[in-house]
Amino acid sequence: MKIIVTDTPGQAFQPAADMIAEEIRGFGAPVLGLATGRTMESIYQLLVQQHDAGTLDFSGTTSFNLDEYVGLPPTDPNSYSHYMQEHLFSHVNMPAGQGHVPNGVAVDLEAECARYEAAIRAAGGLGLQLLGIGETGHIGFNEPPSAFDSRTRVVHLDDVTRRQNSGMFGDDPERVPERALTMGVGTILEARRLLLVAVGEGKAAIVDEALNGPINEAVSATAIRLHDDVTVILDEAAARIWR
Numbered sequence: 001m002k003i004i005v006t007d008t009p010g011q012a013f014q015p016a017a018d019m020i021a022e023e024i025r026g027f028g029a030p031v032l033g034l035a036t037g038r039t040m041e042s043i044y045q046l047l048v049q050q051h052d053a054g055t056l057d058f059s060g061t062t063s064f065n066l067d068e069y070v071g072l073p074p075t076d077p078n079s080y081s082h083y084m085q086e087h088l089f090s091h092v093n094m095p096a097g098q099g100h101v102p103n104g105v106a107v108d109l110e111a112e113c114a115r116y117e118a119a120i121r122a123a124g125g126l127g128l129q130l131l132g133i134g135e136t137g138h139i140g141f142n143e144p145p146s147a148f149d150s151r152t153r154v155v156h157l158d159d160v161t162r163r164q165n166s167g168m169f170g171d172d173p174e175r176v177p178e179r180a181l182t183m184g185v186g187t188i189l190e191a192r193r194l195l196l197v198a199v200g201e202g203k204a205a206i207v208d209e210a211l212n213g214p215i216n217e218a219v220s221a222t223a224i225r226l227h228d229d230v231t232v233i234l235d236e237a238a239a240r241i242w243r
């Protein structure tokens with residue numbers, strides 16, 4: 001595992017964006033695994049800048065997002081589908097239909113999960129998978145406990161996560177959907193490369209648990225230590241306890 005610690009949060013985003021850009025340039029038809037959340041916003045901004053400068057071409061890229069809230073259509077500003085349009089897809093030349101996000105309003109959610117897994121397989125599997133980490137230790141929305149061989153499925157969000165994500169829902173955890181679709185830990189571990197990014201003091205305790213604690217299904221992020229090609233990028237604040 002390669003761990004990079006930067007002085008400031010701002011400095012953590014550049015190497016992350018560079019790794020993604022490298023993946024896009026290095027493969028004829030790259031398949032990215034993408035994440036949402038506050039941490040990723042600056043990373044997508046840096047990628048859009050490279051695209052605007054004419055140095056990054058997304059036309060051959062396919063992507064699969066980790067997760068989506070159940071019940072929120074892509075038109076809902078709090079949906080992850082909307083987030084991806086706002087922060088990345090609408091700004092780059094990735095053809096419509098190549099950026100996949102699970103459909104949280106599918107009539108048959110189980111069938112949607114199976115379809116998503118099949119779509120990832122049909123695309124040739126995930127190359128670089130971008131990950132954040134939640135307060136519960138989740139990657140994607142793999143709340144504790146999540147089996148390390150779990151696949152894309154419907155999950156109930158932990159109360160801690162609903163509170164963590166309530167900022168977009170008028171600071172009211174009750175308004176955060178109770179369920180989500182998420183790639184499983186097993187799905188994530190099959191990616192060729194993992195890149196986890198965490199910044200800020202609020203992540204210090206869970207980053208320490210993920211990197212130093214026992215590898216176990218109660219902390220999904222500990223599973224990344226079972227993968228042989230992992231890069232973790234932290235700022236000083238997020239690395240404080242782990243160090």
Ligand code: F6R
Pocket residue numbers: 034035036037038039040066067131132133134135138139140141
């Ligand atoms: C979102 C996702 C989550 C977030 C995590 C951190 O697609 O997969 O695991 O990465 O909750 O979120 P932020 O960056 O908002 O702290």
